[in-house]
Amino acid sequence: MPLLARTILTPLHIDVRRGAVADLAAILVDGRISAGGDVAVVVGPGQGEQIAELVRPSLRSADVFTVAGATLDAADDLGAKLRNRSYDAVVGIGGGKTIDVAKYAATRRGLPMVTVATGLANDGIASPVASLITDGIKGSYGVHIPIAVIVDLDFVEAGPERHNRAGIGDVVSNISALADWELARDVRGEPVDGLAASLARMGAEAVLAHRGDMGDDAFVTVLAEALISTGLAMAVCGTSRPASGGCHEIMHAVDALYPGTASHGELAGLGALFCTFLRGDERRFTEMSACLARHGLPRVPADVRLTDDQFVEAVQFAPATRPDRYTILEHLAMSPDETRRRLGDYLDELRDHLG
Numbered sequence: 001m002p003l004l005a006r007t008i009l010t011p012l013h014i015d016v017r018r019g020a021v022a023d024l025a026a027i028l029v030d031g032r033i034s035a036g037g038d039v040a041v042v043v044g045p046g047q048g049e050q051i052a053e054l055v056r057p058s059l060r061s062a063d064v065f066t067v068a069g070a071t072l073d074a075a076d077d078l079g080a081k082l083r084n085r086s087y088d089a090v091v092g093i094g095g096g097k098t099i100d101v102a103k104y105a106a107t108r109r110g111l112p113m114v115t116v117a118t119g120l121a122n123d124g125i126a127s128p129v130a131s132l133i134t135d136g137i138k139g140s141y142g143v144h145i146p147i148a149v150i151v152d153l154d155f156v157e158a159g160p161e162r163h164n165r166a167g168i169g170d171v172v173s174n175i176s177a178l179a180d181w182e183l184a185r186d187v188r189g190e191p192v193d194g195l196a197a198s199l200a201r202m203g204a205e206a207v208l209a210h211r212g213d214m215g216d217d218a219f220v221t222v223l224a225e226a227l228i229s230t231g232l233a234m235a236v237c238g239t240s241r242p243a244s245g246g247c248h249e250i251m252h253a254v255d256a257l258y259p260g261t262a263s264h265g266e267l268a269g270l271g272a273l274f275c276t277f278l279r280g281d282e283r284r285f286t287e288m289s290a291c292l293a294r295h296g297l298p299r300v301p302a303d304v305r306l307t308d309d310q311f312v313e314a315v316q317f318a319p320a321t322r323p324d325r326y327t328i329l330e331h332l333a334m335s336p337d338e339t340r341r342r343l344g345d346y347l348d349e350l351r352d353h354l355g
Contacts, residue, residue, distance in 0.1 A: 008195075009235050011126060013148040016224045018217070020152040021051055021116060024091070025058035027148055033112060034088035037061040040111075041091045042078065042102040044068065047118040047155055048094035062091075070097035072134040072141075078105040087111060089147070095119040095163070096264070100130040103143040112147040118155045120167035120223055122264045125149060126231030129240055131264070138255050145235045151224045153217055162263075164214055164223075169269020169297050171226045172288055173247040174204035176272035179279060180245030180327035188326050193242075199233035200242035202226075208291050246278075246327035247271035249318035254306070256321065257314055262304040270298045274315075277346045278328050289350065300347060308347075312339045 012031045015023070028034040037059040043052045043066055052064050065081055067074050078101060082090070090109075092102030093116040103124075106113035117125040124131065128145045131138055156164060178197055184190040203226025212219025233242040240248075250271030254261050261267070269292050276285045289299060298304045301311035316339060319330050334342065 008232075009128075009145050010232055011146050011149045011228075013150075014126075014228060015149070016151040016153070016221050016228075018153045020150045021054060021155065024055050024114075024116065024150065027150065028059075028089070028091075028114070031148060033114065033147060036088075038086070038088045039063075039091050039114075040065060040082055040087045040089075041093060042067060042098060042105070044094035044098035046094070047159060048098055051093045051116065051118065051152075051155065063087075067098055067101045070100050070130075070132050072104075072132045072139075075101045075104040075108075075130070075132055078102070079108045082106075082109045082111065089114055091116060092146075093118065095159075096122050096124045096131075100124055100132060103146065104130040104132060104141055107143040113144065114148040114150070115146040116150045116152070117224075118152070119159045120151070120156055120164045120220070120227060122167055122170045122268075123227045123230040123234075123243055125151070125224075126228040127240075127243075128231070128235045128238075136256075136259070138252060140240060145231065149228055151228075153220055153224075156220060156224070161214055164220075165295050165297060166263040166265030166269075167223055167227055168207060168265065168295050169267075169272070169292065170243075170265035171204050171207045171223065171230065172291055173245075173268040173272035174200040174230060174243050175208075175284060175288065176247045176275045177241070177243050177245035179281070179284075180247075180275070180325075181241050183328060183331060184326040187331065190326065193237035196233040196237035196242045199229045199236065203229040208287060213295065244322075245325065246275040246318065246329040249321050249325065249327060249329060250274065250314055252321035253314040253318040254304070254311075257317060258306065258310060261306060262298060266298050266304060270300075270304065273299055274343075274346060275328050277349065278332060278342060285349075299350060301343075308340070308343055312336060312343060315339050315343075 038061045041064045089112045090106035091114045092099045130141045251267035
């Protein structure tokens with residue numbers, strides 16, 4: 001008998017709205033995640049601590065742990081603390097770094113994890129991947145997808161606008177990542193998961209087409225849902241392929257060579273625009289450039305305080321960050337001189353035609 005369906009892991013509960021955090025205790029009960037509030041609440045500095053105080057009266061049995069920095073050591077240290085007593089779940093409250101540490105520690109302890117996102121900087125809020133630094137290098141680790149995802153627009157609004165706008169770059173980069181996946185299929189016969197591709201593409205297209213900005217609840221909701229659907233896309237196919245191609249290779253290269261230059265989403269958007277130019281996709285290039293410009297996101301190396309030579313160095317190093325990936329960068333295999341020439345053409349195109 002043919003297989004007519006497949007089982008896909010997704011969160012039991014997704015809530016994107018104002019005031020959502022106030023219902024955290026009810027969500028834990030209704031989802032049969034924790035009836036008595038015996039959870040480990042993981043927060044980072046900033047809004048996470050504020051939210052922890054807000055929910056503490058309804059989660060009297062909870063323990064609160066503060067983490068700083070998205071490092072493998074911090075995640076291992078948290079995992080050791082989680083062994084001190086029995087918990088029903090881990091609740092990660094904060095931005096991407098805090099969420100990644102909580103996801104990794106929860107997975108290693110075999111505990112379900114609830115994401116309470118205070119920002120929209122990247123797609124980690126619902127992905128089966130934790131980005132953690134070890135020995136100065138950022139690596140990606142497979143983790144369980146969160147059992148519930150809560151995005152409270154009140155706390156997103158209160159966060160740094162630049163931090164939230166970066167998520168736009170991460171979502172838009174899906175378009176480039178999917179083009180790289182299709183290239184790998186055409187050249188190397190790599191299978192493309194149609195459902196994963198659809199989920200990643202729908203979110204990116206919605207953000208590209210929406211004319212709102214971060215002050216518009218409708219746009220912020222679309223952005224949050226796009227980030228969540230990107231996480232689901234990765235869970236569907238079991239890899240980061242739907243959201244990570246040459247764009248993220250460039251991002252990881254910049255992080256390795258020039259740490260602290262810019263955020264994940266800012267660099268992913270810049271990398272995606274450059275890779276789209278390399279592909280010669282003029283329609284997509286114009287569309288993506290207009291979106292990044294509209295939201296004040298980087299489009300040229302100088303926007304992230306990189307010289308042209310530094311960017312060329314990052315592009316040359318980029319394929320080494322993901323040796324198993326085949327993207328437009330591996331396909332073209334550009335020399336340093338060729339990369340420098342193509343970067344010049346890219347900058348001319350932006351200057352002459354797109355403003």
